[in-house]
Amino acid sequence: MSKTAIVTGGTGRLGLAVLRGLYRRLAADDVVYLTARDPERGQAAVDRLRREGFAPRLAALDLRDPAGAEALADTIAARHGGVDILIGGAGARIDLAARNQDQVGAYVDTNNHGTRRLIEAFAPRLRDGARFVCVVGDLGGLRHLPHRLRARFDVDRVSLAELSRVMDDYVRAVQDGRSAAEGWPAWIGVPSAIGTVAAVKVLARELAEDPARRDIVVNVACVGRPDPAAPGDAAARKEALDRAAADVVWLATLPAGTRTPHAELVRERSALPFRA
Numbered sequence: 001m002s003k004t005a006i007v008t009g010g011t012g013r014l015g016l017a018v019l020r021g022l023y024r025r026l027a028a029d030d031v032v033y034l035t036a037r038d039p040e041r042g043q044a045a046v047d048r049l050r051r052e053g054f055a056p057r058l059a060a061l062d063l064r065d066p067a068g069a070e071a072l073a074d075t076i077a078a079r080h081g082g083v084d085i086l087i088g089g090a091g092a093r094i095d096l097a098a099r100n101q102d103q104v105g106a107y108v109d110t111n112n113h114g115t116r117r118l119i120e121a122f123a124p125r126l127r128d129g130a131r132f133v134c135v136v137g138d139l140g141g142l143r144h145l146p147h148r149l150r151a152r153f154d155v156d157r158v159s160l161a162e163l164s165r166v167m168d169d170y171v172r173a174v175q176d177g178r179s180a181a182e183g184w185p186a187w188i189g190v191p192s193a194i195g196t197v198a199a200v201k202v203l204a205r206e207l208a209e210d211p212a213r214r215d216i217v218v219n220v221a222c223v224g225r226p227d228p229a230a231p232g233d234a235a236a237r238k239e240a241l242d243r244a245a246a247d248v249v250w251l252a253t254l255p256a257g258t259r260t261p262h263a264e265l266v267r268e269r270s271a272l273p274f275r276a
Contacts, residue, residue, distance in 0.1 A: 002027065002030050003026060003027070003030040003031070003084035003085060004030070004031045004033075004076065004080040004083050004084050004085070005022060005026065005030065005031070005032045005033065005083075005084060005085035005086075005087070005252070006032075006033045006035060006059070006072075006076065006083060006085070006086050006087065006122075007019055007022065007032065007033065007034055007035065007056075007087045007089060008035045008061060008063070008087065008088050008090035008118065009088075009089030009090030009091060009135070010034035010035060010036060010042070010045055010056070010089070011034070011036050011042055011044070011045040012089075013241055014089060014135070014223065014241060014244060014245055014248075015034070015045075015089050015090075016048070016049065017241055017244075017245030018087060018089060018245045018248050018249060019032065019049060019054065019056060020052070020054065020245075021245050021246060021248075021249035022085070022087075022249050022252065022253070023054045025249060025253045026253075031057065031080065032054075032055075032056045033056065033057050033058070033059045033076070034046055034049070034056040034057070034058055034059070035058075035059045035060070035061035035090065036058065036059075036060065036061070037060075037061065037062040037063075037090070039058075039060060042058045042060070043058060046058045059072055059075070059076075061090070063090055063110055063113075063114025063115075063117060063118065064106075064109050064110055064113075064114060066117065068117070069114075069117040069118050069120070069121035069122065070117075070120075072121070073121040073122050073124075073125050076125065077125050081127075082125045082126065082127040082130075083122055083125050083126055083127065083130060084126075084127055084129065084130050084131070085130065085131050085252050085253070086118070086122050086126065086130070086131075086132045086133070087132075087133050087135070087248060087252055088118050088132070088133065088134040088135060089248070090110070090114065091110055091111045091114070091135070091136075091137070092106055092110040092111055094107065094187075094188060094189055100174050100179075100186075100188050101175050101177070103188075104171050104175065105171050107188055107192060108167050108168075108170070108171050108188075108192055108195075111136075111192045111196065112163075112164070112167045112192055112195045112196060112199070113164060113167070115134055115195075115196050115199050115200075116160050116164055116199055119160065119199060119200075119203050120160065123203060123206075123207075126213070126216050128213070128214040128215055128216070129215045129216070129256055130216045130217075131216075131218075131251065131252045131253065131254055132200075132203075132217070132219075133219055133220070133221055133248055133251045134196055134199075134218075134219075134220045134221070135220070135221050135223055135248060136189075136192075136193040136196050136197070136220055136221070136222055136223070136265075137189060137193070137222075137223055137224065138187070138189040138190050138192070138193040138222070138224075139190070139193065139222060139265075139267075139272065140190070140193030140196060140198075140220065140222065140265050140274070141194070141197075141265065141272060141273055141274055141275075141276065142194065142274060142276045143273070143276035144185055144190050144194065145183065145184075145185070145191075145194065146183035148183060149182070149183050149184070150275075150276065153166065153194060153195070155198050155201035155202050155205065155274075156205070158198070158202060159202065160199055160202055160203075163198055163199055163202065166195065167191075167192075167195050170184060170191050170195075174188065196220060197220045197265045198274075200218050200219065200220050200263065201263050201274065203218055203263075204218050204262065204263030205263075215256060215257065215258075217254055217258050217261075217262050218262065218263060219251045219261050219262065219263065219264050219265075219266050220264070220265045220266065221244070221247055221248045221251055221266055221267075222265055222266065222267040222272065223244035223247070223248070223267075224240070224244065224267070243268070247266065247267070247268060247269060250269060251266060
């Protein structure tokens with residue numbers, strides 16, 4: 001039976017590298033979707049990959065659209081019956097020239113609420129043996145938070161909806177100028193990454209509670225972020241990009257029966273601690 005794979009964020013450099021690596025691991029009759037918010041950029045990415053000998057299909061997806069992920073999930077289910085590989089690589093970038101107050105809302109809506117929308121839409125469509133990988137650019141461990149904030153991300157108890165409310169509270173704290181006093185890190189990517197890791201862990205908990213869901217493995221790939229002060233070594237940046245893409249593909253193609261890593265934040269194929 002052929003597999004169906006979906007890669008969100010496929011128009012960026014990492015997304016393209018992930019798609020290339022995925023094609024090298026999958027069978028000729030497997031189907032791969034590249035999703036894009038911008039149809040023109042999506043078509044340009046598809047055309048580029050086709051010139052390289054790959055054959056992705058383009059699908060429109062804006063993770064800030066509350067109905068977008070559900071509509072795509074319905075379409076994929078109708079065409080293929082379900083999903084075998086889902087890579088959540090789409091995300092907003094932090095503008096170093098903009099104030100946190102001016103961008104945190106859109107950032108969290110895309111990266112965190114977008115992840116929740118992806119999970120809610122596609123988790124019921126994950127087939128037995130499916131692999132789901134979310135991608136974050138920052139370390140998402142609770143050690144980056146003071147103790148008084150850590151209970152908000154208690155993945156043994158909270159729901160996805162409750163996590164969304166936590167992230168909304170965080171957005172309001174940043175916008176109101178209260179975040180530093182409350183103990184939130186100055187870099188908005190860190191709370192966002194923590195929220196993403198927590199959401200995947202909640203998904204893993206919910207899957208474990210359903211005995212009918214077999215051999216579904218979910219993880220978060222931490223691919224790091226470039227240091228804007230680092231020298232512009234193009235070769236080094238490409239090497240880091242290729243390593244990050246290879247790690248994402250590795251998680252997305254873990255063999256049947258894999259027990260670990262599962263529900264982990266993974267960097268360079270090693271699980272990182274979530275709880276401090």
